[in-house]
Amino acid sequence: MTSDQQHQRTGILRRIARYITGFELVIGGVSVMMILVLVFYQALQRYLPFESVAWTGELARFALLWATFAAMGVLVTTHGHIALELVDSIRNPMTVRVIQVISLLVVAATAFGMAMEAWALVETQSIVKSPVLRVPMSWVYVPVLIGVISTTIRALIAAADIALHGPIVADVEEDLPEVTGL
Numbered sequence: 001m002t003s004d005q006q007h008q009r010t011g012i013l014r015r016i017a018r019y020i021t022g023f024e025l026v027i028g029g030v031s032v033m034m035i036l037v038l039v040f041y042q043a044l045q046r047y048l049p050f051e052s053v054a055w056t057g058e059l060a061r062f063a064l065l066w067a068t069f070a071a072m073g074v075l076v077t078t079h080g081h082i083a084l085e086l087v088d089s090i091r092n093p094m095t096v097r098v099i100q101v102i103s104l105l106v107v108a109a110t111a112f113g114m115a116m117e118a119w120a121l122v123e124t125q126s127i128v129k130s131p132v133l134r135v136p137m138s139w140v141y142v143p144v145l146i147g148v149i150s151t152t153i154r155a156l157i158a159a160a161d162i163a164l165h166g167p168i169v170a171d172v173e174e175d176l177p178e179v180t181g182l
Contacts (some may be wrong), residue, residue, distance in 0.1 A: 020076065024070050027143060031067035034175060035060050055132045060129075066143040073150030076107060076158060088167075096167040101159045108155035111148045118145040 038060040045052040087099045118141055125137040 002117075017077075020150065021074055024074050024147070027070035028074070031063040031070065032065040035067070038063070043093050058130055058132045062140050065140070066147075069144045069147030072147050073154045075105075076154045079109045093167055097162060100162045104155045104159035104162065108152050109157065111151035111155060114150040115145060115152055118148055149152055167170070 038056045042056050042060070043052075045056075087096055090096050102160075121141040122138045122145055125141065129135065130135045130137060130140065
């Protein structure tokens with residue numbers, strides 16, 4: 001395979017990853033906006049003269065679940081997840097590489113276990129309906145399943161990338177506030 005073909009393949013993969021990231025961010029963003037609108041509407045319902053709508057609280061809870069799990073994979077890819085920044089300050093790059101790979105493998109294993117449980121919930125909870133909307137609970141768990149599968153795949157790819165190309169080191173000096181006058 002020539003370098004042009006290799007570059008074209010990685011370009012296609014990056015484009016696909018960009019679309020998937022965009023899709024996950026749209027799910028997360030729409031879910032957060034749903035929470036915002038529904039919670040504001042719930043607060044407004046207290047002062048309106050007509051009967052309140054019961055499904056707003058239930059849908060807001062589902063949206064919180066969807067936003068959390070839809071954004072999980074994106075956070076792993078953009079290094080926005082909880083990280084051990086103290087490890088990044090270690091001077092030995094091989095040590096940092098090993099620790100980052102191990103931590104991403106732990107994230108991938110945890111996400112895989114969550115994916116197995118989410119799949120079990122999707123398979124078994126179709127008979128259970130939500131209390132107010134009467135939506136099958138298996139439908140509620142589908143975005144969770146998609147999010148944890150994405151997290152598993154993204155963590156494995158990030159671990160392989162760090163193992164092959166070296167650690168991702170945050171610039172600790174940029175994160176510290178500048179202290180003057182001492």
